[in-house]
Amino acid sequence: MNGLEKTGGMSQEELLEKIGQSGLKEYGICPENLEKKLRRILEERLPSDGPMIAAGALNNQDTDRMLLWFAKREPEKVLLGLAILGRLLSASKLRLYLPEGETALIHELEDQASVLGVNVELLEGIADTRRMKGGCLCHLETLAALCDVMEDTYCPGAVVAVKTCTSGDVSMGEPIFAPYGTKLTSLLPQPYAGQIKAVQLGSRLCGPSALEEPVTADTILGNGVITVFDESCCMIAMAEERLEAARRVCCGKCTFCREGLGQLYTRIHEITSGKGEAGSLEIMREIGEAMEFSCLCSVGQTGAQFTLDSMKIFGAEYEDHIRRKKCTAGSCPAFIRVYIDPDRCTGCGRCIPACPKDCIEGLPGYIHMTEELDCVKCTVCMEACGERAVVRTLGRVPRLPDRLTRVGRFKQY
Numbered sequence: 001m002n003g004l005e006k007t008g009g010m011s012q013e014e015l016l017e018k019i020g021q022s023g024l025k026e027y028g029i030c031p032e033n034l035e036k037k038l039r040r041i042l043e044e045r046l047p048s049d050g051p052m053i054a055a056g057a058l059n060n061q062d063t064d065r066m067l068l069w070f071a072k073r074e075p076e077k078v079l080l081g082l083a084i085l086g087r088l089l090s091a092s093k094l095r096l097y098l099p100e101g102e103t104a105l106i107h108e109l110e111d112q113a114s115v116l117g118v119n120v121e122l123l124e125g126i127a128d129t130r131r132m133k134g135g136c137l138c139h140l141e142t143l144a145a146l147c148d149v150m151e152d153t154y155c156p157g158a159v160v161a162v163k164t165c166t167s168g169d170v171s172m173g174e175p176i177f178a179p180y181g182t183k184l185t186s187l188l189p190q191p192y193a194g195q196i197k198a199v200q201l202g203s204r205l206c207g208p209s210a211l212e213e214p215v216t217a218d219t220i221l222g223n224g225v226i227t228v229f230d231e232s233c234c235m236i237a238m239a240e241e242r243l244e245a246a247r248r249v250c251c252g253k254c255t256f257c258r259e260g261l262g263q264l265y266t267r268i269h270e271i272t273s274g275k276g277e278a279g280s281l282e283i284m285r286e287i288g289e290a291m292e293f294s295c296l297c298s299v300g301q302t303g304a305q306f307t308l309d310s311m312k313i314f315g316a317e318y319e320d321h322i323r324r325k326k327c328t329a330g331s332c333p334a335f336i337r338v339y340i341d342p343d344r345c346t347g348c349g350r351c352i353p354a355c356p357k358d359c360i361e362g363l364p365g366y367i368h369m370t371e372e373l374d375c376v377k378c379t380v381c382m383e384a385c386g387e388r389a390v391v392r393t394l395g396r397v398p399r400l401p402d403r404l405t406r407v408g409r410f411k412q413y
Helices: 012-022 034-044 066-073 075-089 103-116 140-150 208-212 235-249 255-272 280-294 298-303 305-313 315-323 380-384
Strands: 053-057 093-098 121-124 136-139 157-166 169-172 176-179 196-201 204-206 225-230 337-340 390-393
Touching: 012 034, 012 075, 012 140, 034 075, 034 136, 053 075, 053 140, 066 075, 066 103, 066 140, 066 157, 075 093, 075 103, 075 136, 075 140, 093 103, 103 121, 136 140, 196 208, 204 208, 204 305, 235 255, 235 298, 235 305, 235 315, 255 280, 255 298, 255 315, 280 298, 280 305, 280 315, 305 315, 380 390
Parallel strands: 053 093, 053 136, 093 121, 157 225
Antiparallel strands: 157 169, 157 176, 196 204, 196 225, 337 390
């Protein structure tokens, strides 16, 4: 018998008690005890709330989609868990939200639901929390675990994956099951060669010491991804990337989410572009803190969290970017200078066709020059130059020719 069949003769109270005995908590950004969550929903429900809807989804802010693993690898558990949830709540409709672009997966789940006899509405896009008033929305991982609870096969733990960010390269590991009590550090690739600068758990940014903590039912992993940053990563640029990703999934219905993410992204982009102002930091804090309690779903509730955490932990890096016009990690293009050393350039011309932006000027036998405004600091020209005449620096640039000059004729005085 599957989990749904085992609940056939159980009352609502018996189902709630069984869930409570398992200790199962809701996964995602709010790890609430599932029994208490369900009792609260039943107690607070009003006749005016309309039909009871039981639904499942990833967190709306989950752009990694790693936890779609459950819908892809254990679809029957997700569907049966949703059906069990619906039976417990006497729901009139079951609904499953899957991210945009997962049309093929939706068709697979429709076929699986037909085989299992589960009548579910499958929707593509983020979960509309406004349509869930008086209903119950659970994470896909919670639904799979709920099925395990009813089948008496539940093992407390969480599915996680480790993402490493090193020198601009991003690598995502395979999802693995981590029983509660597993130390986060034991989940890292062995051996991990990089010097750890920071760790992201879900949407939270922490120091390296967070890896010494065990995975527990109270660990907020959000999207289930543990991201490890090394010293080559600029945490302000990382915050900018996450704000941009949040803006892409924002539905625009919550004013604080829509406008807040836009304001935060604009201001942090100014900082990484060398145009930041000191007064922006306090404004960013106020906006980020207001978003947490003014938005209806996880996109806005957690959209500013990484940025706020980065401001607390790496305040010195923000000061460097704003006041000293310097990127501590040496990775923000606005603070990098690429120039051609007039003493080393032989006028060979190999760097000219290599430049993707066509911003190198030169003639055979003449010292070449770069156009600073067009240069994107990709350093492709450095790889093409056999004389090592192309230099990348975070410091001051020496005096350079202001016109094409024959090799050996330029004097720095």
